[in-house]
Amino acid sequence: MGLDIRFPIGIILTIYGLVLAIYGVVADPASPVSDPAIAENVVRLNIDMWWGVAMLVFGLFMSALAFRASRR
Amino acid sequence: MSLPPLALLSDPSARIMAPHAVDFVIIVIYFAMVLAIGFYLKKYTTTGEDFFLAGRKMTAWVAGLSFVSANLGTLELMGWAGSAYQYGILAAHWYWIGAIPAMVFLGIVMMPFYYISKTHSVPGYLQLRFGEPTSALSAVSFAFMTILMSGVNMFSMALVMKVMLGWNLNVSIWVSSITVGLYVTLGGLFSAIFNEVVQFFLIWFGAMLIPILGLIEAGGWSGMVERIQHNFPGQDFTHLWGPMAHFTSNPMGIHWTGIVFGLGMTISMGYWTTDFLVVQRVLSAQDLRAAKLAPIIGSFFKMAVPFIVILPGLLGLAVLPFKLVPESQLQPGMHSYNEVLPLMLARYCGPGLLGLGITALLAGFMSGMAGNVSAFSTVWTYDLYRPFLRKSAPDAHYVAMGRWCTMIGLLISIGAAYVVMQFASIMDYVQALFSFFIAPLFGTVILGMMFKRITGAGAFCGLLAGTVSSIVMFVLVKTNPSALAVIALSSHAKALAENMYRALWSWLICVTVTLVVSFLTKTRPDQQYEGLVYGATAVPGEGNLPLLHRPIFWGGVALAVFLVLQWVFW
Secondary structure (H helix, E strand, O other): OOOOHHHHHHHHHHHHHHHHHHHHHOOOOOOOOOOOHHHOOOOOOOOHHHHHHHHHHHHHHHHHHHHHHOOO | OOOOHHHHHHOOOOOOEEEOOOHHHHHHHHHHHHHHHHHHHHHOOOOOOOOHHHHEEEEEEEEHHHHHHHOOOOOHHHHHHHHHHHHHHHHHHHHHOOOOHHHHEEEEEEHHHHHHOOEEEEEEEEHHHOOOOHHHHHHHHHHHHHHHHHHHHHHHHHHHHHHHHHOOOHHOOOOHHHHHHHHHHHHHHHHHOOOOOOOHHHHHHOOOHHHHHHHHHOHHHHHHHHHHHHHOOOOOOOOHHHHHHHHOOOOOOOOHHHHHHHHHHHHHHHHHHOOOOHHHHOOOEEHHHHHHHHHHHHHHHHHOOOHHHHHHHHHHHHOOOOEEHHHOOOOOOOOOOHHHHHHHHHHHHOOHHHHHHHHHHOOOOOOOHHHHHHHHHHOOOOOOOHHOOOOOOOOHHHHHHHHHHHHHHHHHHHHHHHHHHOOOOOHHHHHHHHHHHHHHHHHHHHHHHHHHOOOOHHHHHHHHHHHHHHHEEEEEEEHHOOOHHHHHHOOOOOOOHHHHHHHHHHHHHHHHHHHHHHOOOOOHHHHHHHOOOOOOOOOOOOOOHHHHHHHHHHHHHHHHHHHHHHOOOO
């Protein structure tokens, strides 16, 4: 692995992407805020899942770049 | 820049959000990751060059990203979002004219002298160029400032976590300090840089949803502007230069000359080209081309930061159903300007994403502490301990000193954090304290780099004069308010404006005194100029590189994009 910074970035984003995507699919996120006035009028999509997938893709991409570089 | 809301400390039920288990999972993973990186990098940090300068192996991208990330702390994120809520898009000046020209200038003009001289720090450069007195003056003031800033970061983080989540102040301080202390002691600058770059990505992923969802909710830029004008009639929050023609026509109380000459030319130059925290990252680059390119790469990202910092503040003006108030007018149940970023985070992010956002904020604080502590241990070990206390010891001794110094520096910061907790008004003075040193230091360094005739005596006197004059002007305005009209050119100027003009005058005083004293004294006969000054240094040209590889090309592109942004938001 050496000193390629793309590895830690890839690893942490992949892990976070998985956590968020799985949570988004499995759970039904309720509003965590204590004051409902803060979150009124906001349409809640299942952003957790979509953003999790986005992070997962980016994380895997980074890891792949780092892996390719280390094999050369 | 404003401060976290202290008044809510007394109301324990006033936290903004209630995290779920998944949020804690995300936070714990972050702590595990940074510690793992620290342990992994230990085997790469054996020599002094490894520990203090990351082996000088960093690529342009890594050096550039950590350069901008070292500056992108959470205090800035939250404070500037709050300033954007308070002043509108004018806050973006600190990200554009207050950064981009200086970063490009650092890369193209100053990096050759910092890098070719093979120095390890800014005081190190001063020692080579001017001798011990100037170097010691800047080393002592920097060491003091950076440890104080580390403590302020620590305390602010604990406060923010308490206000947002209800976490205990002591737990926050100690858990984060021990984590930072461990990973910097183990991996040195490698750890600090790696974790900063990780933090950079976390901040973007954690915070990007807020402007995206906010713009969708508000109906695009024009929808947002409409809503702002509906909520706050009669005030202009969305123009960058138009309202700067008079002191009284904008809420910051600044004239455009203050922004251009005070902020753009003096304060921002002083900070970006001589603040060792940021310069250290560029010194770790693997060759001169990478060193020149790093700040320029950083400048592109810096230009984009207003998207996640300023825009949420503006969106807060547009979409929040209640109005935020200044810190001084807080009542229970109300929120202050600085809470706009956590409030927007709570508005759009459910569990999971909230954990990511909190982790991004935590990461910002911790990488700020790590940066301060690693800079402190470098300056102490190489610029104070080695020249004055223990001149010749084997390299391993200095590395051990560096590791010990990291832990000790951290303990001192914790002490500083508790002191700031007792006397919260200290935070008001920290910004002023910084401003005393950076503008004169820029004067000293740039004169040293450009003119051979500047002598050590001239540099020392100039630096001292500039710093002292800045302190004097500050005290003068505090004790005699009519002095404001003289120093800041108008009695309508507010604190921000006063800072800018004071920086300009102290820079001019430093430069004048330096020149006068230099011409009255002789240079050292054995003065080594090679690598330190323009005219005595063989700076490799860029002509033999293809156009797209030349730092100066990308510097030009950065400046062009910057100018386009000014025109778009005029």
